[in-house]
Amino acid sequence: MDYEGLAKEILTDVGGKENINTAWHCATRLRFKLKDEAKAQTEKIENLDGVVTVVQSAGQYQVVIGNSVANVFEPLSKLAGLGNGGESATTTDEPVEKDSLINRFIGFISSVFTPFLGAMAGTGVLKGLLTLLSVTGVLKETSGAYQIWYAAADGFFYFLPVFLAITAARRLKVNEFVAIGLAVALLYPNLVAAMGGKTQLDFFGIPVVSATYSSSVITILLAIWLLSYIQPVFDKFFHESVRNIFTPMFSLALLMPITVLAIGPLGNGVGTVLSGAVEAIYNVAPLIAGAIMGALWEVFVIFGVHWTFVPVITNTIAVSGHDPLQPILTVAVIAQAGALLGVFLKTKNTKLKSLSGSATLSALLGITEPGIYGVTLKLKKPFIFAVIGGAIGGAIAAVGGAQATAMTLVSLLGVPTFIGPGFMSAVIGLGVGFVIPTVLTYFFGVPAEEQTTTDLNETVSVGEQLNAPIQGTILPLSAVKDPVFASEAMGKGLAIVPTNNDLVAPADATVAAVYPSKHAIGLVTDAGAETLLHIGIDTVQLDGQHFEQFVEQGQKVKAGDKLVTFDRAAIAAAGYDTTVMMIVTNTPNYTISETPETEARNAWVLNLKAF
Structure with missing residues (x-):
């Protein structure tokens, strides 16, 4: 690959150095702050050999390169006069993003x-x-x-x-x-x-x-x-x-x-x-308010704006001693559980049945994200049926005057806090909200191709196997909240919602790339698989905070060796998604299959068979 030639073409196509305010790179992307994005020739850049795609997000013009991004940035920084030839101080010091007031508040x-x-x-x-x-x-x-x-x-x-x-x-x-x-x-x-x-x-x-x-x-x-x-x-x-x-x-x-x-x-x-x-809205139009909140709550969860309701609920309880929102929101959560149960009962696909079954239990306890991203949103109709069930059940709970007396998780665990006026309406709303999506999903929500049997014991042609780099819940890449990863533009792989803080090597390998931001590691396995391990979404902006790296570029590692430790709680508290992605960046060389399991433990999760 002619990295210098690619850098020249990218620099020309983004409008030249005079159109660049600042530029830096993360683990896989060149990130530009352009004076005028309209001057950038996006289609031409996307067609360049060595460019995966272009993403325009959060005021940044991002050119996705892959593991070799540092090799492209070094000549680009010299050509554009950005600094000292791509040294770490220049390549990774990302400017502070001036986010919108709403995003900062959330x-x-x-x-x-x-x-x-x-x-x-x-x-x-x-x-x-x-x-x-x-x-x-x-x-x-x-x-x-x-x-x-x-x-x-x-x-x-x-x-x-x-x-x-x-x-x-x-x-x-x-x-x-x-x-x-x-x-x-x-x-x-x-x-x-x-x-x-x-x-x-x-x-x-x-x-x-x-x-x-x-x-x-x-x-x-x-x-x-x-x-x-x-x-x-x-x-x-x-x-x-x-x-x-x-x-x-x-x-x-x-x-x-x-x-x-x-x-x-x-x-x-x-x-x-x-x-x-809050009281006035529910006193004047409880039917409408209950239907809207019951329908849209999980949509708010997807976009991350549900946090804005936490201080409202807490304040309402402090002022009036009760809160009308939580029973309705619980209906919305239970509706997702109903849709997941419908998938579980209908599908004969072993992997989908396993995922929907475990996600149903999680949703009943108030954790809906694995089920939404891994099942209902992916299949579309179950999510829509859950919205319908949430709207109807939420309206019933609101009209009946259901209320909570304490701040708790919106889940079945919180039902005892609904005891008091309107309790039966909450129970009926929960029942209706659960049954409607269960029935609709069972009869109309599961595509025909997901109703065929997939045998867990089916013989898989074993090639190189990559173990889970971290423990947690396995999700398809399509569920990741980043268009580049979700579209598999950088390669096939999977995502894991982590339950611990240690990222380990998935196979015997050589460390091909490390970054001062410490949020990603590039590996080349001994069998030749080029693998990117990426911790979180947009966590490059943390500039290494909450990460501790244990390896250096060129170092040999064994499967299970610790690569990075990170503080999940602190990263989440800073407003970042902590999902870990494992991408095989030289995907065209392999036929790749995923494990049928839904939990990542000390076992293989990707099977790579070379052509």
């Missing part, structure tokens, strides 16, 4: 709630179970056991501002302990008593509006956001010898009165408006 909400969402959901389930035990007479509310368990269930929600302070401080890169200090000050018993007393509290004559900050969301998030502007000012003002003491002291001294005098009333006011708006 990323922020996701990052502050994700770390403790499981714990909060667990305490919500416990609270629902205690309600069930109380209603059935098994436990009295005055009993010691009930009060101890209720403290465990309600304590998390009461001190929610503290947990939000921690995660928001991490996201906004401010002192966590100052943030915690501010949160606990708002919940300090003496202050709570003074603000709730008959005599109005004041700050040097300025009246303090009485408010309750336990379980609140908006106030602490606004306060930590303001801290992210105040702290740098004090850091610059104070000498480093006293900065560690004076910056926290003055930050708290300034921010606490601002919070109780202005931010708190503003946050509580916004919270009251949001809660009132």
